[in-house]
Amino acid sequence: MKLHKFISALLHPIVMPTIGIFVYFFLSPIQLNRNQQLTVLAIVFIATYVIPLLLLIFLKAVGYINSYQVFSIKERKVPLFFMITLLFFLAELFRKLTIVKDLSYLFYGIVLGLIITYFLFFTKLKSSLHLLSMGGALGYFIIFQQIHQVNIMPVIITFVILSGILGTSRLFLKAHTPKEVYTGFFIGFLSQFAVYYLL
Numbered sequence: 001m002k003l004h005k006f007i008s009a010l011l012h013p014i015v016m017p018t019i020g021i022f023v024y025f026f027l028s029p030i031q032l033n034r035n036q037q038l039t040v041l042a043i044v045f046i047a048t049y050v051i052p053l054l055l056l057i058f059l060k061a062v063g064y065i066n067s068y069q070v071f072s073i074k075e076r077k078v079p080l081f082f083m084i085t086l087l088f089f090l091a092e093l094f095r096k097l098t099i100v101k102d103l104s105y106l107f108y109g110i111v112l113g114l115i116i117t118y119f120l121f122f123t124k125l126k127s128s129l130h131l132l133s134m135g136g137a138l139g140y141f142i143i144f145q146q147i148h149q150v151n152i153m154p155v156i157i158t159f160v161i162l163s164g165i166l167g168t169s170r171l172f173l174k175a176h177t178p179k180e181v182y183t184g185f186f187i188g189f190l191s192q193f194a195v196y197y198l199l
Contacts, residue, residue: 001172003169004169005169005173007165007166007169008166008170011133011134012130013129013130013132014048014053015049016137017044018041018045018049019137020106020137021044021045023141023155024103025037025041027155028148029148029150030099032100036099040100047087048086048087052079052083055082056079059078065079072126073126076121077121084114087111091104091107091108104199105195106136109188109191109192109195110133110136110188110191112191112194113136114129114132116187116191117132117184117187125180127180127184130175130184131166131167131176131188132185133188134167134185135163135184135189135190136188136191137188138156138163139188139190139191139193140192141159142192143193167185
């Protein structure tokens, strides 16, 4: 049980963007100096970790959510709408920063995935945001290979394995049904390709 909780916390949707940025810096042939890297990292960390965390603390304090796990569809609506807006502005920012423009695909893809997830709420389907973020990361780094003409198959295989481990943990913790886990993963994965080919 503790191991599955640890995996879920380590690969949490608000942690994954920061992990993705570290992987991006490690793999990217684009040479950014230390200050540029720290600036990008700080922007992503604040926008995708600090602000969402503060939002959850606020929503719990005012009684909108009962738990930081945000289990119910009703509790997820406000945080999800907030994240869609925040990540859209982040994607727009990276689109304008030519040197890291390819990062905008990652965030536009996540925005699309979250919009689809939001509309699925009306069908009473609560797809896994954990798996959406993992599917999004996997899809983005497959696209990254194509954009930069590099071979990063070990990284892609690692993301596939981590997706399986995370999905197993979410099922073990009874946080989601298999349908919700698979739906979240494929929404995240396919949204990256939809955005890349449409933009």
